[in-house]
Amino acid sequence: MRILTIVKQVPDSNATIKVLAEGKGIDFAGLKLVADPFDEFGIELAVQLREKRSDVSEIVALTLGGEKAGETLRIALAMGADVGVHICDPKLETKDELFNAAVIAEAMKKDAKGFDLILCGKHNIDLDAGAVGPAVAEFLDLPHVGAVTGLDVSADGKHFTARRRIEGAEEVVECDLPALLTIEKGLVEPRYPSLPNLMKAKKKPVTLLTAGDLPGVAEYAETTKFVSISAPPPKPECKFIEGEPPQMAKELVRLLRDEAKVL
Amino acid sequence: MGPIFMALLLLAGWGAFAYSASRRWKLLRVGTADNRFDQPGRRIRETFRYGIAQLRMRRYPLAGAAHMVIFLGFGVLLLRSLILWGRGFDESFSFWLFAPEQFLGKAYSFLKDLFAILVIFGALVFVYFRVVRRLGRLTLNAEGLIILGIILAMMVADILYDAATIARASSGPGFILYEPAGSIAAVPLGLLSDATLVFLRHLGFWTHSALVLIFLNLLPYSKHFHIITGVPNVYFQSLQPPGRLPPIEDIEGKLEREETLGIRRIDQFSWKAILDFYTCTECGRCSDHCPATKTGKKLSPKHFTLDLRDFLYRNADALTAGDGNGSVAGGADGREHHKDLVDGVIDPEVLWACTTCRACEEECPVFISYVDKIVDMRRYLVQERSEFPPQLQSAFRGMESNANPWSFSPADRANWADGMGIRTIAENPDAPVLFWVGCMPSFDERAKKITQATARLMQQAGVDFAILGTDEQCTGDPARRAGNEFLYQMFAKANVEVLNGVGADKKTIVTSCPHCFNTLLNEYGDFGGHYRVVHHSTFLSQLIADGKLRPTNPLSKKVVFHDSCYLGRYNDVYDAPRETLAGIPGLTVLEPRQTRDRGMCCGAGGAQMFKEEEPGTQRVNIERTQQLLETNPEVVASACPFCMRMLTDGLAAKGREDIPQLDIAEVLLEAVQVPQSHAGA
Known part of the structure; x- marks a missing residue:
């Protein structure tokens, strides 16, 4: 079983966000960036699956973002991912969720071995958007279960049963692998990487991909137009x-x- | 009296002892290096105070007196044993000057008899403690009783030998002034036949001579090894400030070389730690005062030491076989003596129950250290195994992301000062006083009031001070005490850079947090930061003494003061907070029974603040609150924001929210005339 975890670098939830003049964006200078805590659930789940099962052959962590996003990949590698994929190209930087999903899907198509399980957070805490996961599944024509709070993968690694909370009830979903799951808070608690693992993470291989490596991306157009950003009024x-x-x-x-x- | 037999006895006794001692010596050298050979003058002074005069033994008056008598008795009777061994070869042997007809001999005889009796009383006191009182701090086992039995038998045998000798004297039994014990015991012996007396004399002689050797051979295998190792252990005590934990040097290099961070295996302890294990007398004073032991946690400092000692002794052969010698690198290789201590020797729950309050270290008569060992073992657990109470993770992550363990936004760090007219160091670079606020006093709603009170008092007194504002970060203390040395060192380096950058080394740093106080004062030196740091209790009491603050408003309240461990036991600041309070007219300072260097911890130290308390029978803060309530106070005063949180919770749990819990600065502020407009004062 090969597992892919998608990780995004986001501002720390307690950081004070400063908006650039004229609402052109947020000021990243001195801003503390972390791996999205929901995406960390995905990494943790992948690592726990490997600890519990004997058939997990590889855990790949993938991120899309500028050079600094590589730090996030190191966290994933320190937590237990084996290799990283970093899609890093200013030409691919956008706030459009569907476009981001298309880039990730194109990158995954380049992977010859294929993935049995794709994990990411239920949503990302920066823009509170959660479209990337389901959209990647759509682009790759894979089943998708969102906001998973319980997971049971069959012994043969071909099916799984997932639980998800819905309004006033819990939904139980049975499905075949490969599939994409987005993870809700509460399923796992991300580990604190040990120092030796942080050191080892520095030596794990990371593949860099640029727009040139993903010609298929040209097929997609951005669907969201960024207008401006403003800080909420003070309380x-x-x-x-x-x-x-x-x-x-x-x-x-x-x-x-x-x-x-x-x- | 049998030269061949005595020769064989001595040879066997001393030979067996030499073998045991050499094994212990080899085992000691398995420990890692630690330079404890500096400052011989100070070490000798300490040895006289605590090794010879045994000042710490007096903390338990009766036990201390009984021990002193036995200790002196052993010294006096050592010569007697040598004389008796000599008499095995030559019946009249007495080391010349000590011969019975010499003055020195008579004086010594008298002294020896006196101490034989005193030692008997001393040993009986210990039998009473063990058997009758069954003190909780002591473990009732055969070893302790056998040793006491041997001591008593040695004394009785010695007196018996003298008494039989006197009873047989040709001049007939009479009272010999310089042999009072023997003379008195000789009276009933006078009724016996000469043959019986000869037998008794031999019995006394050989029993004493042999028991000394048996006793000697029991030492290396028992808690009585302290008779040999106690004085050296006091001599080689740490002379560093107790608040300074030794840093892990070159963490990244150690990681590259795959060396252990902290302590994983028994052979990674230093030789001095092994000497600590040898020296433990099992007196249990440490556990008697341990807040964790008192509240039913798995930690008992005594048993922590004994568990490590017993494991060390069990694996002595394998450890001294050569491959473990001083090895820091490497880890599990499946062999018992190299196993991870946290896997079956010391339960991690034991390590996590420690509040690092140092009550154990303050009490130990032979200066065994505990906190450094516990933190060293936490260092391994946290940094290498990433195993720690889950709540600590949010503290670590908060520190990493937001430079404070609660994850408050760093931008809000100086919000407490809004509208107070307080300048940052950037605005007032020449301020002679830098007010280091600390995380909890910066962000916590309740603790902010301590900060504001302290600032107002300084303004009132006309102190020219500045704050770092948003450039201040956590000192790293919670990470360090929790074993996350790597994270701590990041903060230490960053803060030293900031502090040196603003010339803090030429200023006075004032802080209201005893944890910040200790770290800034004692621990930043290792990272190039040498500062004059004053706790606000000392600073405020000085302002009162200088007449700059006049507490004139009477405050007719009975106030009980709770000592913070990091202020008191760690840094010897006991009087300043009391003086700050006592200067207020009408105010009475109450002392709980457990006070000053025996003050019980609030339960927050050693990163306990950021985790759930380990399972036990009682919460530490409730136990401490109970002790404070026994004084019937009207106010509970403290001088530490952490203590404040614990005691406030404790009062709430006891249903005594009617008693205010105030910092000394807040109490003082009430007593100082504050003009309506303090801003710009």
């Missing part, structure tokens, strides 16, 4: 009304009418 300050309930109620009504002007 207005809370106002506490003190006193006895009758006075508090009166004061609240006054404030709603006179200050907030909503009554």
Whole structure:
């Protein structure tokens, strides 16, 4: 069984995002970048499958992004992936999810051995978008199960049963491999790579791909147009009304009418 | 009295001992290098204070007195044993000057009798502790009782020998002033026949002579090895500040060479650690004061040492066979003596229960260290096996991504100072005082109030100070104590660069966090950062002493003060926080029973703050809160943001939210006249 995990480099969830002038994008200078925590679930799941099963032959980690995204690949390799694929070309940099998915699908087509299981996060925390996974599955004509919270792969490695939470219930899906799964929080807890594994990760092979390696990408057009980005308005300050309930109620009504002007 | 037999006895006794001692010597040399040969003057002084005068034994007054008597008795009776061995060859042998007719001989005889009696009393005290009181810190086993039995028998045999000699004297039994014990014992013996007396005299003589040798041969195999190793162990104690953990040098090089980070195998401990194992007296004082042991955790410092010692002894032959000599590299090779200690020798739960409070080290009469060993074993677990309590991962990741273990946004680090008119070091580069705030006091809503109170007090006193603002990062202390030395060193290097860049080495650094205080003061030296660091308790008490702060508002409250481990035991700051409080009119400082160097940990240290407490019968903070509540306080005061969190939780758990938990700075601020507009003061 060969497993592919797709990893994206994103700003740390606690980092303060600064917007560039005129909303041209976000300021990456000094911004702490990490592997997307949902994608890390995918890597962890792949590594755990190998620890549990004897038939996992290789775990490949793939990322699409600028030079710095290579750091994210190193994290995946330190966690236990065997080899990396880094699609790195400014010509391929876009915020269009479908285009990104097409690039990844083209890169996967170049892989002669093929993958039995493709894993990625349910969504990415940077743009809160989750189209890449399902779109890659579509482009490769593979089945896809989204937001998986439980997984059982059959002993022969040909089928799997996945669980996913849906509104008010849990859905159980049976499906054949190969397939693409996007992982929801709660299925696994990503490991903290040990120092020797971080060292070993530096020596694991990473294949660099550029636009020239993926001629098929030309078939696809960007479907999303980036207009501008802006920071959310700052939270207005809370106002506490003190006193006895009758006075508090009166004061609240006054404030709603006179200050907030909503009554 | 039988020269051939005595010769054989001595040969066998000393021969067997030489064999055992040489085995222990070889095993000691399996340990890795550690230079403990510096500062001989200071080492000799320490040895006199703690090895000879045994100042730490006095912390348990009765046991200390009993031990002192036995210790002195052994010294006095050593000469007696030599004399008796000599008399095996020549019945009148007495080392010349000590002959019975010489003054020195008479004086010595008297001293020897006195101590024989005192040693009997001392040993009986220990029998009482073990058998009658059954103190929890002691393990009731055959070894302890056999040794006490031998000591008692030696003394009795010695007196018996003298008594029979006196009883047989041609002048008839009489009271010999310089042999009081023998004379008294001779009175009943006078009733016996001469043949019986001859027998008893021989019995006493040979029993004493032989028991000394048997005792000698038991030493290397028992807790009584400390009779030999105790004084050297005190001499070779660490002279580094207790707050400084030795750094792992050249981590990346070690990784390249596949050497262990931290301690994985028994032969990776230093020779001094092995001497610690030899020296443990099993007195259990460490565990008596360990917050983990007290609250039912798996950790007992005594058993931690004994488990390592027993494993070391079990594998002594394999370890000394040659291949393990000082080897740091390599790991599992399937052989028992090379096995990972965390796989069956020391349960990881034991390691993770430690709060690094140093109560054990403060108490140990023979200066055995614990915290460095526990952290070294954590270093291996965390860095190489990546095995640690899961909650620590978010602390590590928070530090990596946001330079604080809670993952607050680093951009918000100085938000506490909004509107206070506080300048950063960039705005006020010549400020003589740098206020190092720390993570919790920067971000935590409750702890921010400590920071604001401290800043207000400094403003009030006209102190020209600045903060690093968003350039400040975690000191790395939680990572270091959790065993993540690599992460710690990243912070140490980065912070030293920032601090040296703003000339902090020529300023006074003030901080309200004892953990930051300790790391900045004691641990950054290894990374090129040498600073004058003052905890806010010391700084504030000095401002009061200098008349710059006048606590004039009376505060008629009974305040119990809780010592922070990293302030007190680690850095000997006990008085400053008390003085800060005591200067307030009307305020009474209460002391819990467990106070100052015996103050119990709040439970947060050693990265416990960032993980779930290990399973036990009680939570450390609740136990400590209970101790504080026993003083019936109106306020619980602390001088550490971590302690504050633990004690606040403890008071809530005890249903005593009516008692405010305040930092000394907050209490002081209440007592200092604050003008309406403090800004720009």
